[in-house]
Amino acid sequence: MTQRPLPADTKVDLTNCDREPIHILGNVQGYGCLISTSADLMVNHVSSNCETLLGFDPEAAIGRRMPDLLPEQTVHDLRTKLQISASGSGVARLFGYDVLKTGTLFDISIHISGSSFVFEFEPKAEPRGRDDLSMVQPLIARVRRGETILEAAREAARGLKALSGFDRVMVYRFADDGSGEVIAETCSTGMEPYLGLRYPASDIPQQARALYLRSPLRLIADVNAPVAPILPAESASGEPLDLSLAVTRAVSLIHLEYLRNMGVAASMSVSIIKDGALWGLFACHHRSAHYIDYERRTAIELFAQFFSYELSGLIEARAHADEIAARELHDRLMVRLSSGGDLVDSFDTIAEELGQIVRSDGVAVYSGGKIRMRGATPTGEEFRGLARFLNTAPTGTVYATNNILARYPAAETFGDRAAGLLAVPISRTPRDYIIFFRKEIARSVRWAGNPEKPVEVGPNGIRLTPRKSFDAWNEVVRGTSEPWSDRERRAAEALRVSLIEIVLKLADEANLERQTAAEKQEVLIAELNHRVRNILNLIQGLVSQSKDGASDVASYTSVLDGRIQALARAHDQLTSTDWSACSLRDLIRLEADAYAGTPTGRVEITGDAPLLVPEAFSTLTLVVHELVTNSAKYGALSEPTGQVLIDLRIEEDGTLAIGWTERGGPPVQAPKRRGFGTTIIERTIPFELKGKIETRFKVSGFEADILVPARFVSAADEDTETDTAPAQADDAPVAQLSGNVLVLEDNMVIGLDASDILADAGAEDVRLAASAEEALRLLEEVEVTFAVLDVNLGGHTSLPVAEHLRSKGVPFVLATGYGDVASVLESYPEAPVVKKPFTAESLMREAARAMERD
Known part of the structure; x- marks a missing residue:
């Protein structure tokens, strides 16, 4: 089969094989023959080896009806089986059937290809009496013992080796990038192991992967055996016969060369399909020609289907366990965050929980413009740039990469701390994230030959000769982290849903709290307005009513002061x-x-x-x-x-x-x-x-x-019960003042009242200050003999002045409107305290105590 030579400037790569029409190569393998007919059983194609296997001239059979070539009973039985194919089941099978009525048994496959009926005949190589299907269930029972995918795969490889007799059976799993890895293997003594080897995606072209889905099992009984061409090569309409579902279909010359380079004389591939997609393959090799009859291949195909079910069960069980873990995490996070606060404030609380779900070297939360980080992470400034990059990713999805630098060049500045990330969006606008980081891991990938130069141009023209060395070629990968597994991505997605729910819950609670606070504020403002009006009315009433029975100004002032003090005591009790x-x-x-x-x-x-x-x-x-x-x-x-x-x-x-x-x-x-x-x-x-x-x-x-x-x-x-009678004057002496006196009070009216009281008590000059700074300046200018210090001066206190006076030995009294005096004055030097509103009597009584003390 000659081809035109490959142009000299053509790029050499196994992807050229994607253009090879492997489903219409026009040949069948020698272990079987093929007859194709129209709907009325008129023969339109035959394989050239029909004469050897079925005893009629292939050239003479074209254009004749099938009943002219085979016994009537055979045609009747084949038409009955054909009904199964026509019903949509794909392939009909007939094992150990005497096609020629001579005692020679055949295994037969029947399927529909376009408008043609395709019949394939394989001479029965082994005697009848075997029950291959009965072997499947015990072998699957052994597979079912595996608790992990790797354990199940290892047992499946052992079972398939026993069922097929091949020297080597491998379980080959495809990665997201199309490359594959041998995850399980069993082989005969003396064979070089391939376990752990990686194969580039180009080793299995796209059209081959599509055929693995349509036709799950392919046998190459002898890579060196001659093939039988299909006659004629094209139909009357100029189309070759589509052999996609043909079990005897010959394979690409490139693939045969590939197998010879591996020292393989026979091979078999069986598809592992999960959820309608090609998850992997059973790859079987033999060092010599090895034919397995169609009946046993059917049992092997059934074994692979059962393994696919078990694989799906393991994956689903793990996913279910992950869902349970995610729900438990959700419940724990809801409990931990139910007391309020946002994710940033609660980061230390939930960081340990997050580490149990997704393994990482560092984790960060970015919410509302605030950042909290833990472990190996970028700096705050580096993180903000990274957050802007993440904002370009699709909304509402988990973003994962094990090579940040390949997607985000600015990551070079923190590549020593973080090479991979898993970003979990927890809001839409603004974009908030929880991000897991992983450090770089320098790992050695064992490729089956150098993947960068898999092929060389050979004698087959546009078809390329594959690599001739299958020694493991090690590649050290830098700048990447350990990949994020499907399980971790599912966990991250579950975490995203949970955290969004929590964030929304916290937002709702915050909104409700703000609304409640606003409503309470309205009530408080209304109540405050009402109460202030009442107090003003009360003061007005006290001033007017206290005149009754007062014989002079002094008695009137005493009665009025006593009632104001009673009002203050009521406020203190509240x-x-x-x-x-x-x-x-x-x-x-x-x-x-x-x-x-x-x-x-x-x-x-x-x-x-x-x-x-x-x-x-x-x-x-x-x-x-x-x-x-x-x-x-x-x-x-x-x-x-x-x-x-x-x-x-x-x-x-x-x-x-x-x-x-x-x-x-x-x-x-x-x-x-x-x-x-x-x-x-x-x-x-x-x-x-x-x-x-x-x-x-x-x-x-x-x-x-x-x-x-x-x-x-x-x-x-x-x-x-306490004694709530108005306070009476005790026997403490009343202070007599002299010299300069300081009053530190930020309320002018109260300050002037205090100044009048102190002046009446003998002070020669009363200096009034409204702030601690002003009071300290006055103390530098004049010497004072006594001071009254208001504790609270708006946003500041009088503590610096109190400490200065104590250092100079000047007595002073502290004035406060706080009810809980001890908690307010615990940082002050010890001094007598007069509570507001004070009277001349109460102020001077405390002044006497202060002067006596100092």
């Missing part, structure tokens, strides 16, 4: 509870003192002494505040003879019942307009505590019945 249960009696007394300033007996509390948990205490504070305020403005406490009776009872089921009754005040009418204060009284307890409140506006006085659920209430011991 902010300084340490989140422990608080006394409801104390709350009522403090509010009554602050808002009413009434003599003993005007507000009478009877019954139990309940304690309220902080949640309920805050709620009751608002309610009591409004009740007392309204009573002071409109009810019983607005009249000198008015009285409020408050009964506190803890019921048997633990519920707190509060009875509020006003008597002796002006006639009461229900309000025509429901203000915010009325809303707090009537709706806060039902809404926040799920309790009840009933109000009655009687002419004789306002009444209310309140029920607080038991879970907010506990009974108090008799000694738990």
Whole structure:
């Protein structure tokens, strides 16, 4: 079979073989013969060896009907089998059939090729009585014992060697790039092992791979045996006969030369197909001619199909285990991240979990422009450039490469730390990622000959003579990492889905939290506005009402100062509870003192002494505040003879019942307009505590019945109540000042009030400063004998001034509006503290303590 010579400037590569029409080479192997007919059984092609095997002249058979060449019963039986092929099953088989009715048995294959019926006949080489199919199940049972793909492949190679009798059986797996690797092998003694060898993709041309899918088994019984041409070479329409499904089809001269160079005299290839794709091959070699009859080849084909099922089962089982692991990881991540925070903030928490899913040398999270990294990774600046490169990858898919430099040249700067990456996108816009990195691994790849120069031009023209050396050729691969396996990619995809769900969950929670915060802020602003107005009204009322009974300015000032101090103590109780249960009696007394300033007996509390948990205490504070305020403005406490009776009872089921009754005040009418204060009284307890409140506006006085659920209430011991009576002056001496005095206060009004008090106490010159820097400058200019220091000066404190005064031995008093004094002043030098709002008496009492101490 001569060919035109290859042009001198043609690039030499085995990919030239892709152009060779191996399915229409026009020959069959000598171990069988072929007859092709039209639909009405008119012969259109025969192989030249039909005379030797079937006893008729091939040339004379063309154009005659098949019944003229073979016995009538044979034609009848073949037509019946042909019906199986016509039904779409592909190939019909008939084993050990007496075609010529002479006692000579044949194995027969029948299939449809285009518009032709193709019949192939192989003389039965072995006697009948074998049961090849019965051997398949026990061999597959041994394969099924393997727990991994490699274990199953090794057992399958052993089983196929026993079934076929070949010297060498290899399991050959295709890689993503089309190259292949021998992953399992069994061979006879003295044969060089090929286990672990790699073969370039060009060793198996594309059209050969397509044929492996259509025709799973191909036998070459003798690479040196002559072939039998198909007569005529072309049909009347000028088309050669398509032999894609022909079991006796001859093979390419190139492939025969390839096998001879390997020292192989016979070979067999059996496809391993998974999910409709060619996963690999069983490759069988023999050192001498080796024919296997069609019946046994059918059993081998069935064995390969069963192995494909087992392989799919192993892969699916591993995928299922990976899915379970991914779900467990998802659940663990959801639990770990449920407390809030984003992935960057939680990186250290989840890094260990990620390492159990995908093995890597380094991992990084990039989210919202923030980066956290661990292990061998690029620097932050290098990472930002890499993130921009990843943004060019398709959205919503895992991106993996074991050679970053080949795709991203800038990776050269961090190639010593990261050569491969697996990027898991966890958002769409902006692009956020979790990225796994692997270091470079210098690995040796054992190729079956140099893959860069696989062939040389030979005597066959455009067909090329394949490599003649199959000694292992080692290639050291640099700049790459260990490849990312399919399992790791599946795990990364599962991780992507989980993390996107978590990110969306966190985003939803953050949005809900912001929405809730905004709603609370609106309520707080409204409440603050209402409360400020109340405080201003209260101060106005205190100023006007305190004139009653005051005989001079001093007594008026004393009464007014006492009521302001009561208001401050009520505020302290709200902010300084340490989140422990608080006394409801104390709350009522403090509010009554602050808002009413009434003599003993005007507000009478009877019954139990309940304690309220902080949640309920805050709620009751608002309610009591409004009740007392309204009573002071409109009810019983607005009249000198008015009285409020408050009964506190803890019921048997633990519920707190509060009875509020006003008597002796002006006639009461229900309000025509429901203000915010009325809303707090009537709706806060039902809404926040799920309790009840009933109000009655009687002419004789306002009444209310309140029920607080038991879970907010506990009974108090008799000694738990505090003395909430207005503070009285103790026996401490009042300071007498002289010389220069410093007042450090950022509120001008409070500063001027303090200056007046200190001047009245004898200070010759009071210097006022609004900041620590200004105070320190004043201290450099003048000597002072005493100072009053506000603790909180906006965004700063007076600590530097306090430390300077202590170093100079100058006594000072600290003024603060904080309720929790200890936590605020723990960093200050020890000094007396006066709480705001202070009076002249309270300030000078603490001043005396400071001067006595120093």
